[in-house]
Amino acid sequence: MKELIKTISQCTVCKEHLSLGPRPIVTAHKKSKIVIIGQAPGTVVHKTGIPWNDKSGENLRQWLNISREDFYDVEKFAIIPMGFCYPGKGKTGDLPPRKECAPLWHNQLLSHLTEVELILLIGKYAQDYYLKESSRKTLTETVKNYQEYLPKYFVLPHPSPRNNIWQAKNEWFKRLVLPELKNEIKCILG
Template sequence: MKGLLRNISQCTLCKTCLPLGPRPVVTANPKSKIVIIGQAPGTKVHASGIPWDDQSGKKLRQWLNVTEEEFYDTNNFAIMPMGFCYPGKGKTGDLPPRKECAPQWHKALLDKMPHVELILLIGAYAQNYYLKDKKTLTERVGDYQNYLPTYFPIPHPSPTNRFWRAKNPWFEELVVPQLREKISELL
């Protein structure tokens, strides 16, 4: 695992496309029980090198009902986004994650984590890559039970996603308690 993580940290596969240069942000451990697959680091995470070190991370930890200590313990959580580096700024937020990372690194990482019991798929990019169905994010989140025990699809916790959460209050009322229960069982 250490060699693989070192190789990822030195990756320059899409260097010419990254406005801030490569800085892969990923954490994993052979003992990890839960894998978090989100989109890509933002500028704050790019600067710190700490995954989910922003407002989205605060909201995610609140949804999971875990402390920062629990969240950053790689025995509990591995964190591997769809794109490991900051992709750049778009019109209404960050650009989509680069498409090179997941096919290049995800399987190799997952193969080194035999104790994974749950994969959280955060947002449409992760869900589209792993679930390969024709459902919308809203449909997948509503049908989360159909993807268990392997996957648990949830929306992105970004502040820019507050409109989705306002239109879908059932997520925090009904799904978040089930998510918390599942995370508690695994930890």
Template sequence: MEQLLQNIKQCRICDAHLPLGPRPVVSAHPDAKIVIIGQAPGTKVHASGIPWDDPSGNQLRKWLNVSVEDFYDATKFAIIPMGFCYPGKGKSGDLPPRKECAPEWHELLFDELKQVELILLIGAYAQKYYLGKLAKKTLTETVKNYNDYLPRFLPLPHPSPRNRFWLIKNKWFEVEVLPTLQARIKKLI
């Protein structure tokens, strides 16, 4: 696993497309029981090199009901984005994750992660990649039907502050999904 993580951190596969240059961000350990698959690092995470080291990460930890120490304990949580580097700025936020990363690295990582019991799919990119045809037409429908994907997967919206209107509009998420999420996390860590 250590060699694989070093290989990922030295990856330059899409260097020409990265406005801030490559800085792959990933965290994993063979004992991890939970995998968090998000989109791609933002500028704050690119600068720090620490996954989810931003307001989205603060919100995600609240949703999971875990401490910072537990969250960054790689023996508990593997943190694997769809795109390992900051992809750049688009018209309405960051660009989508680069498409090279997941096919290049995810299978190799999962080959080392033999203890995984739960995979959190954060956002539409992760959900479409991992659920394929089982994903519903929209992220909202996929998240609302989270029971269809348990016990292996649990789809979530992105915890970005930009999604506050989605959370306001979809109160069922806090009432139905978060208690299930928190119970599963508590059991596994």
């Protein structure tokens, strides 16, 4: 596993498409119990090299009801984004994750994770990739039907502050989904 992570950290497959250059961000350990599959690092994460080291990460840790220390314990959480490098800026925010990473690296990483009990699919890119035809038309529909994907997957919207409007329109998420998420995490981590 260490060798695979080292190889990924040196990946330059799509460097010509990356405005800030390649800096793959991924963490995993063969004993990881929960896998977080999100979108792609933002500029803060690109600069620091620490996954979810931004406001989105703070929100996610709050949703999970866990400490920063537990979140970065690789035996508890593997962090495997859909795109490992910052994809660049688009018209309305960051560009989508690069499409090269998941097919190139995900199966290799997941095959080493023998103690995984839950995979968090954060955002539509991860949900569409892993759920295929069982993903609903919209992220809202998929998240609303989160129980259909358990016990393997727990589907979530992105915890970005940009999604505060979505959360305000979908109050059921905080009331119904987050308590279930917290309970799942607590049951796995003890």
